[in-house]
Amino acid sequence: MGKRDTRYAFMNPIAMARARGPISSGGPSIRDYMNRDRPSWEEVKEILKKKKQGSRTLAAWEEKMNEKFREELKRNREKLLGESSSYEKKKVKKRKKERMFRR
Numbered sequence: 001m002g003k004r005d006t007r008y009a010f011m012n013p014i015a016m017a018r019a020r021g022p023i024s025s026g027g028p029s030i031r032d033y034m035n036r037d038r039p040s041w042e043e044v045k046e047i048l049k050k051k052k053q054g055s056r057t058l059a060a061w062e063e064k065m066n067e068k069f070r071e072e073l074k075r076n077r078e079k080l081l082g083e084s085s086s087y088e089k090k091k092v093k094k095r096k097k098e099r100m101f102r103r
Helices: 013-022 030-034 042-054 058-102
Strands: none
Touching: none
16 A cells, blocks of 8 residues: 655545535526426417428428429330330341241
8 A cells, every 4th residue: 555645735625626615507507497488388289280380491392302203203104115115126026037037
């Protein structure tokens, strides 16, 4: 066991904290939170109603994106249908050639 350094006096941290006094916090106290203004039941209902409705700008943006997506789907369908019809034409030509060689 080592000896304590005798050059410095022992400082009790708890006693030092008590000597400084109570800590003043920068924020609101618990009492402030408990005494704050609260909305009435009618105001709460109105707030919830507004939340359910959502924002108009978001609804407009979603509608715009849906339109773009529908157009893109339509273009892709037309493209795929066009490819499948050309594929069918190639198949028919190939069958005709095979029939000619069989004769």
